[in-house]
Amino acid sequence: MSLANRRILLGVSGGIAAYKSCELVRRLREQGAEVRVVMTEGATHFVGTATFQALSGQPVRVSLWDESAEAAMGHIELARWAERILVAPASADVIARLAHGHADDLLTTLCLASAAPLYLAPAMNQQMWAHPAVQANLAALRERGVRMLGPAAGEQACGDVGSGRMLEPHELRDALAASFGGGALAGLKVVVSAGPTYEDIDPVRFIGNRSSGRMGFAVAEAAAAAGAAVTLVAGPVSLPTPAGVARRVDVRSAAQMQAAVLEAARDAQIYVGAAAVGDYRPQQVAERKLKKQAGADLVLQLAENPDILATLAAQPAPPFLVGFAAETHEVAAYAQDKLRRKKLDMIAANEVGGGRGFEAGDNALTLYWPDGSLELARTSKAALARRLVEQVAARYRAVRG
Incomplete structure (x- = not known):
């Protein structure tokens, strides 16, 4: 499957899994996709904007108050440009804000302002993933048509083992490619x-x-x-x-x-x-537990x-x-x-x-x-x-x- 000339907006939120998103940008571009990266303020504490700019070949946006970009309503242009929006990693905080319709930073504003299909790749501690509030937010987003990619289960950066690991970059790339059709089972x-x-x-x-x-x-x-x-x-x-x-x-x-x-x-x-x-x-x-005789x-x-x-x-x-x-x-x-x-x-x-x-x-x-x-x-x-x-x-x- 190819992503040639496809326009992917990658949102990166704060979490240790943000380092995987660097590899994701590389894999998307290998398949011919054009990638633009939007980071939350928290994400910049894990990976610098210069890294994503070098990998994507495009300026990286962080703030809704970037005067040079917003002079021409840059966030609306980005929202219209995207064919797919993928937030990877999607932290519990970003999931909560999207579930409740918040638009208090550039990434959440873009998600609300775009008609492009939205994909989330959750990444968080296994206990956080299992919390009823997180699961309720996910259920609300699924009802609105937001697609969830993962998470996977395994060892986590905090030392815990369980569900909450972000999918690997090649898995996310393949899921996006499949969303455009063209695979061996496309249309079936x-x-x-x-x-x-x-x-x-x-x-x-x-x-x-x-x-x-x-x-x-x-x-x-x-x-x-x-x-x-x-x-x-x-x-x-x-x-x-x-x-x-x-x-x-x-x-x-x-x-x-x-x-x-x-x-x-x-x-x-x-x-x-x-x-x-x-x-x-x-x-x-039996309606009741059978007792040993x-x-x-x-x-x-x-x-x-x-x-x-x-x-x-x-x-x-x-x-x-x-x-x-x-x-x-x-x-x-x-x-x-x-x-x-x-x-x-x-x-x-x-x-x-x-x-x-x-x-x-x-x-x-x-x-x-x-x-x-x-x-x-x-x-x-x-x-x-x-x-x-x-x-x-x-x-x-x-x-x-």
Whole structure:
């Protein structure tokens, strides 16, 4: 994807992640974008204006009261010039001021005065990110159409570990590029399911599996980076929404996941079923916690869960269906049988157990379709997801045109 001649207004607010925005400017310009930088006063305490001016090749604006720029209403010119506005990092303070419509500095004034789509890349301490006030401000902005890119989870500058890290510059660049279209999945709606499902036994216990959701989340991010409008249906996982994903629906049980997928897939062209959906659920869910009785075994009667892929395949005009087969043995045989039996367009098979698959940060896949196959060598789940999406796009174009 290219950003050639695209006009990106980068807002930089106060936070240690501001140093990453220097690399972001470089990566945007590598793709041909024209970048202009607006900094808050706080941001200048972390990175100097001269750095951004050298990287962008354009004057850097900080103050709404710059007489030389504002003689010709410079902030309005900037607001009209921008095709996209990205605030990276977006601090909790800037998020709060935007949520409440404040225009008390140049950056917030530009955000209110521009018709360009607004993207925020949050960056803050994990406790601050989790605060109800921050989450309420984010919810208000999302309702107005502001797009959130991240944050990611991991080690933070303060020493904490958790959600709140700003996405990496290449991830932000790819999300902006995808917003202009032109990727392998440009113009398509894609639904991705990810993570486990939990089936309640009583208010305390449940039946579940070891899926972390990381592979499915990586697929959702890769599909969005390829230009698709992505809906992510997520089981019970603690992962931030991937960059570029248009909509996320959180569910718990297989029945809830089926309902969410069927609703989202009504006008979708592709469905990638990366979720590890439980095959069975307890026939009865106890209203109270089941108590242990000495010397007595507990017997659970299980009922079969709905088959999401088979349900979609049985529709008059199903989307392009991509399944996953996580197996402990005879991987190829089970995957190919599932491909035929469920009438899928493609299946991604991998071996799990023994530290492979669910618990690992990397993975390997073998792709099967009715008249072919392809091995994708072991690599990080993010890189593997990008290769998978490339193959899905190619097969979709070959089959559906």
